[in-house]
Amino acid sequence: MKCKILRIVILVAQIIFVKGITESDLNHECLRTCEWPAKPKTCEYTFVIEWFYSMSKACYGCPFNLTECSRPDCIPLNGVPRPVAVVNRLFPGPSIQVCENDTIVAHVTNKMVSSEGVSIHWHGAHQRGTPYMDGTSMITQCPIPSFASFTYNFTAAPYGTHWWHSHAGMQRADGVFGALIFRQAAEADVNSHLYDYDLPEHVVLVHDWLDEMTMVKFASHHFDDGSNKPESILINGKGKREQVVDENGNTAYTAREVFKIDPNGSRYRFRFINNAITNCPLRVSVDSHKLTVIASDGASLEPYETDIFVIFGGERFDVVLNADQDVGNYWMRVKGLADCRFQQELAIVRYVGAPEEDPQEAEILVPEGVVLNPWNEAASDTAIPIVNLNATDPDDETSKEEADLIYYIGMDFNKVNNYHFHHPEHYPIEEIDRSHHLYSPQLNHVSFTFNSRPPLTQSKELSEEDFCTPDTIKNYPKNCSAEYCECTHIVNAQLGQVVELVVVDEGVTFDASHPMHLHGQYFRVVALEKLDRSTSVEQVMAMDKAGMIKRKLSSAVLKDTVIVPDGGFTAIRFLADNPGWWFFHCHLEFHVSIGMSLIVHVGDEEDLPPIPDNFPRCGPWPGKYSKAPCDTSPPRPGKTRKRNPGPTSQ
Numbered sequence: 348m349k350c351k352i353l354r355i356v357i358l359v360a361q362i363i364f365v366k367g368i369t370e371s372d373l374n375h376e377c378l379r380t381c382e383w384p385a386k387p388k389t390c391e392y393t394f395v396i397e398w399f400y401s402m403s404k405a406c407y408g409c410p411f412n413l414t415e416c417s418r419p420d421c422i423p424l425n426g427v428p429r430p431v432a433v434v435n436r437l438f439p440g441p442s443i444q445v446c447e448n449d450t451i452v453a454h455v456t457n458k459m460v461s462s463e464g465v466s467i468h469w470h471g472a473h474q475r476g477t478p479y480m481d482g483t484s485m486i487t488q489c490p491i492p493s494f495a496s497f498t499y500n501f502t503a504a505p506y507g508t509h510w511w512h513s514h515a516g517m518q519r520a521d522g523v524f525g526a527l528i529f530r531q532a533a534e535a536d537v538n539s540h541l542y543d544y545d546l547p548e549h550v551v552l553v554h555d556w557l558d559e560m561t562m563v564k565f566a567s568h569h570f571d572d573g574s575n576k577p578e579s580i581l582i583n584g585k586g587k588r589e590q591v592v593d594e595n596g597n598t599a600y601t602a603r604e605v606f607k608i609d610p611n612g613s614r615y616r617f618r619f620i621n622n623a624i625t626n627c628p629l630r631v632s633v634d635s636h637k638l639t640v641i642a643s644d645g646a647s648l649e650p651y652e653t654d655i656f657v658i659f660g661g662e663r664f665d666v667v668l669n670a671d672q673d674v675g676n677y678w679m680r681v682k683g684l685a686d687c688r689f690q691q692e693l694a695i696v697r698y699v700g701a702p703e704e705d706p707q708e709a710e711i712l713v714p715e716g717v718v719l720n721p722w723n724e725a726a727s728d729t730a731i732p733i734v735n736l737n738a739t740d741p742d743d744e745t746s747k748e749e750a751d752l753i754y755y756i757g758m759d760f761n762k763v764n765n766y767h768f769h770h771p772e773h774y775p776i777e778e779i780d781r782s783h784h785l786y787s788p789q790l791n792h793v794s795f796t797f798n799s800r801p802p803l804t805q806s807k808e809l810s811e812e813d814f815c816t817p818d819t820i821k822n823y824p825k826n827c828s829a830e831y832c833e834c835t836h837i838v839n840a841q842l843g844q845v846v847e848l849v850v851v852d853e854g855v856t857f858d859a860s861h862p863m864h865l866h867g868q869y870f871r872v873v874a875l876e877k878l879d880r881s882t883s884v885e886q887v888m889a890m891d892k893a894g895m896i897k898r899k900l901s902s903a904v905l906k907d908t909v910i911v912p913d914g915g916f917t918a919i920r921f922l923a924d925n926p927g928w929w930f931f932h933c934h935l936e937f938h939v940s941i942g943m944s945l946i947v948h949v950g951d952e953e954d955l956p957p958i959p960d961n962f963p964r965c966g967p968w969p970g971k972y973s974k975a976p977c978d979t980s981p982p983r984p985g986k987t988r989k990r991n992p993g994p995t996s997q
């Protein structure tokens with residue numbers, strides 16, 4: 348407690364070695380010790396989104412002169428030059444750190460010379476009463492057109508470690524992301540007795556990274572046999588990858604991230620966020636230090652001490668590190684799994700007083716011990732699934748024995764002639780050699796596609812026939828397990844219902860796992876199990892019917908992103924009390940881009956908060972002039988139906 352009050356004083360003293368946050372973020376009036384009772388502020392930010400370049404001319408002598416890597420507009424990354432999409436020419440983008448229940452006002456201007464639309468999603472903010480501020484392109488808003496602006500205005504709730512990122516195109520994977528931290532007053536944080544410092548520079552954004560623009564990799568992988576694997580991992584936008592050579596033959600590397608701590612046994616809260624692009628779970632550990640996990644996806648947990656935790660795309664973990672070791676330098680290891688198993692990146696945890704040098708420990712070393720939230724591993728003494736942890740929040744309506752509504756959702760990479768990537772006549776999947784197969788990542792054997800208008804704000808211009816549901820999919824005149832199907836896939840929930848989604852990764856193709864993210868609310872993780880290398884929805888339903896799926900109905904963790912084990916299932920429950928159109932999707936860039944998603948539609952039109960006057964609308968662009976190329980299917984009935992333009996169309 349004493350130390351937290353001193354937090355900002357300490358912070359000022361540390362500015363000289365702060366690397367993971369800019370001075371302007373540190374000087375923002377909303378970055379403060381949160382008071383109790385709260386005194387909410389209005390916190391304004393200006394985002395200018397542009398295409399830019401790493402290791403550009405703005406970097407002068409970087410990395411030969413490392414201080415020049417901190418010059419304005421210099422984005423050194425890991426030494427590899429490439430185009431980046433950025434906010435305010437920062438990578439990661441501005442770090443928004445406010446107190447719970449502040450009001451965030453973010454003015455976003457699209458200056459992308461490529462003319463692509465943008466939108467910013469506030470991942471973790473529930474947008475109660477403001478669903479139209481969720482920033483999901485073509486679901487809750489029209490993307491902001493190039494050279495136009497839009498202002499987001501919403502409440503910083505619930506508390507916790509969140510992040511913001513583009514929800515348009517692949518901009519998130521090219522750099523449009525940053526931290527979004529809603530701190531609590533010590534008096535409000537059930538775990539505040541477990542740490543002494545919660546410093547703004549101890550936010551750790553981790554993710555895989557590509558040597559080229561994401562769209563280049565996407566196109567070569569989806570239309571040909573190019574790799575879908577990342578080349579590296581970044582920690583707060585930094586890494587050591589490319590040996591840079593100058594004209595005299597001198598060589599140098601860009602700097603790794605450094606986190607400073609005091610060697611007096613103080614306990615430091617670190618806030619980890621994974622902005623994964625590809626299928627890249629990250630195994631995080633700090634040499635010689637245990638990590639006490641106290642929150643995930645924002646929500647507090649009963650503390651759990653571990654050696655290692657795995658963080659999947661879209662997840663957050665808050666951990667406490669006790670500075671109780673000898674003064675020195677220690678590696679923070681961020682090791683890739685799955686499609687980035689050959690990559691790792693390191694940061695340095697440096698005690699004050701230690702020399703400014705690398706730790707002595709080997710760079711390549713895979714630490715062993717207890718792993719929280721393991722990838723593709725059945726539960727054991729050393730592999731602890733997230734469902735085993737306990738929430739600190741009291742139980743709620745979701746803990747009743749039977750949910751009001753239950754959907755079993757099958758997911759896998761399916762071998763169908765997805766006509767976007769396999770022309771059923773000219774290059775069908777059956778004729779092409781396996782290395783060129785594009786297996787479609789689908790939910791319920793359909794790929795999600797957007798309508799030409801966002802349903803939240805323009806539902807009057809859409810009709811039931813513009814959507815499919817698990818029930819209507821069953822009645823399609825064709826077999827979507829054998830033929831490619833796509834539609835705007837929704838599940839409907841009435842206000843007040845307890846909804847359970849049992850997501851089954853059938854796991855037939857590949858050993859990949861998908862981190863599923865739900866917008867607009869927390870869910871409770873009530874069951875999570877890896878069964879085998881593969882399974883089926885039918886098998887899981889039969890198990891459930893036979894009482895073989897035990898649900899955790901007390902203290903189940905609150906999350907907004909959770910992994911579904913390959914050949915297993917994850918059951919999540921939420922109370923549908925936040926009316927809106929909430930995207931539920933795999934958070935891996937390539938999977939969400941080609942339809943591994945659906946919309947959870949909560950409540951009816953009359954339940955929605957009123958849309959602000961003058962809220963931008965899409966259109967009136969027609970969306971269905973023609974079928975997609977070689978659309979051999981009737982993806983949904985009523986395709987030729989005349990559209991009712993509706994009164995709000997402009």
Ligand SMILES: [Cu+2]
Nearest residue numbers: 861933935938
């Ligand atoms: Cu996925």
